[in-house]
């Protein structure tokens with residue numbers, strides 16, 4: 001009895017030490033190394049990197065571009081997002097359910113998959129360009145590039161927060177407030193602007209900061225659509241890394257990290273301030289109002305349906321052409337000849353299956369490892385408060401604030417040569433660099449969700465087990481784990497889905513032996529071969545399908561759990 | 566003058582209020598009284614323009630407003646939950662309507678100060694609704710509507726969220742403002758005491774239909790339907806044996822007597838008499854309620870706490886004046 005107790009203790013200690021090593025080696029050390037690389041390139045302080053950065057017009061331009069694009073994105077996303085929320089919840093617009101479907105697509109269609117999808121519509125060999133070329137043969141087929149293209153894609157892929165949070169905020173508003181405004185002589189449309197919008201200010205600000213964070217760190221869009229001359233911080237860092245200028249890349253990623261941290265802290269402050277905006281005790285639910293001004297009503301409908309097309313086109317085109325023959329892809333604006341060939345190729349041709357297989361394996365590895373770490377950490381954090389738990393919790397949440405790019409640059413800088421911390425090995429150029437980074441970035445979400453689930457489990461259950469004489473391990477496998485199982489499955493699925501289409505770390509850290517889907521899609525976007533395009537369309541469809549399954553499963557699970565309690 | 570002419574009001578095709586016809590005079594304090602769910606709010610919201618008229622029409626000073634947008638009706642409304650704008654201060658809430666209609670800032674400021682003064686919330690001008698008590702929020706809601714100078718004010722159970730003491734003082738406050746400013750008030754409540762004490766006239770509603778319209782006295786003393794008789798005040802229904810015993814004439818419909826009209830027979834003229842036994846007593850402080858058992862039923866008798874107590878099991882002759890016999894005709 002006492003010997004098993006002792007073994008358990010030692011095992012837990014070893015696990016804790018392993019996590020500590022992981023955090024130090026793959027999180028703290030790389031971040032510190034970024035600082036060192038930026039300011040102490042040869043062990044001595046040097047402002048050389050700063051000088052070189054400020055001396056490079058391309059770099060300074062990328063900084064301003066990033067700021068500009070981020071700000072414009074926040075504005076355009078708010079305009080489009082608010083319009084969507086208004087036509088979904090406030091004004092009577094015909095076919096609203098279809099609009100809801102289209103406007104929800106950013107929830108399952110983002111990052112590299114979405115950028116690829118938009119490329120299939122707007123790029124030089126895209127659907128719309130093909131159609132336009134038949135009308136205007138002289139137009140520039142590469143029109144969809146640069147700042148405009150990046151902002152365009154940002155605008156229509158980042159409205160998901162509006163559909164989630166702003167819409168929920170709007171639905172909570174007591175409709176009698178609108179009626180009160182009406183009784184004071186104000187039409188519902190004006191009441192929306194003068195009363196409802198100001199009431200939504202807190203949630204709009206929070207959402208805007210999320211969008212800002214997303215736009216600042218956006219990488220897939222500028223790297224795939226930026227073209228030769230347009231760089232944002234992220235794509236500039238990538239370019240510097242590929243040129244071997246890790247000191248300058250480190251400094252830039254530090255800048256990006258600092259800006260992101262500021263935005264993040266701002267967001268936390270708003271969250272803490274809370275939003276006790278409603279004083280009403282009884283609420284009357286929001287009712288949709290007709291827009292009485294005829295031309296206005298028409299305009300709103302036209303814009304809403306136009307947005308529907310913008311949102312659905314990349315998905316519909318991608319799905320449709322993924323079933324089209326290669327000739328049809330090259331020649332037709334609409335697919336006319338259909339085949340399952342591309343799907344068969346992806347699953348039979350080793351070259352086509354490669355990236356998909358790599359991503360599946362990498363994600364599986366990373367999710368398993370991260371799940372083990374997160375479960376242990378979540379249980380430890382819940383079991384006892386104290387310095388160990390607190391620092392564990394704090395450390396594992398850092399990647400949540402830390403831009404992926406900074407982590408990537410840190411790992412590259414720190415492990416480009418053999419390091420004592422990892423027992424004399426070097427990681428850059430090996431298979432393991434990418435999955436390690438994957439593990440680090442998905443842990444915060446896992447710890448958070450598992451922690452929340454654990455908090456929801458009645459502590460008496462564990463105590464009951466204890467009083468019946470069950471050992472710690474036995475209690476975990478027989479009591480806690482089964483209760484936690486659905487959440488574990490969900491967390492695993494969400495993480496897996498995120499990693500399948502992960503882009504930033506993939507691009508920075510992949511090598512030839514583990515080229516993942518994100519990189520393959522990026523390469524396909526630059527290639528012109530119809531086979532390559534067809535294959536990447538299949539990839540996008542698979543990613544989309546998987547996202548859809550995960551999001552439906554998670555909403556089923558959460559509504560099921562809500563029903564049971 | 567407000568006139569509902571055979572108005573039908575429905576929600577999603579389901580009729581909530583059928584065939585409503587009411588006329589309300591200018592300056593009148595008119596109350597819609599009825600149990601929860603009987604359609605009071607529906608009628609009020611229809612008049613305000615938030616629920617459409619399916620059939621019939623509503624006339625305001627002779628003009629058909631049935632199809633007019635809510636914001637053009639010039640009807641003030643105070644909501645049950647006040648519906649204050651939570652992000653605006655008290656002064657901004659009150660100024661909202663005037664500012665929206667384009668009145669200049671300076672002019673609005675003067676009017677707002679005046680209205681805050683009148684409603685007794687000047688000291689809270691710069692607070693937000695969440696910082697106010699229920700009664701203060703209520704005043705803001707009233708001030709916000711009144712500043713627009715409406716000829717008609719609609720109030721939907723405005724006192725129901727207040728505690729009992731505050732309810733009585735706000736009741737007087739509302740009545741004072743109404744007398745002072747002379748606006749027509751349509752007031753919704755399910756509380757008969759509120760209705761009786763405030764109103765010039767009351768419409769008693771049941772399941773979307775008007776049971777009776779009249780002054781508080783008429784409603785209480787001459788209920789026209791069984792429902793009104795029961796809903797307002799208390800009423801003992803006389804059983805066949807009791808009716809036989811009193812040998813009252815006039816129809817064979819149901820007959821009622823309010824318990825406070827009943828007393829122990831002292832030989833007074835023009836009274837009906839029933840013999841009954843005390844079955845139970847309930848001490849109510851200033852009053853005592855006796856449950857009396859007659860041949861084929863029982864009834865309640867309320868006596869002052871100061872009067873001589875009746876013992877359980879003792880037999881008495883109970884009497885009530887002829888005019889206290891209520892014979893509601895029932896609904897036509």
Ligand SMILES: Nc1ncnc2c1ncn2[C@@H]1O[C@H](COP(=O)(O)OP(=O)(O)O)[C@@H](O)[C@H]1O
Nearest residue numbers: 576577581599600601602603604605606607608
């Ligand atoms: N928005 C609505 N949609 C559908 N039915 C409603 C709605 N509001 C009220 N009703 C129905 O209309 C009837 C009258 O409701 P209401 O006017 O609110 O009653 P009251 O104010 O007298 O309590 C009720 O049967 C209620 O269920």
Ligand SMILES: [Mg+2]
Nearest residue numbers: 605606607721
């Ligand atoms: Mg009501």
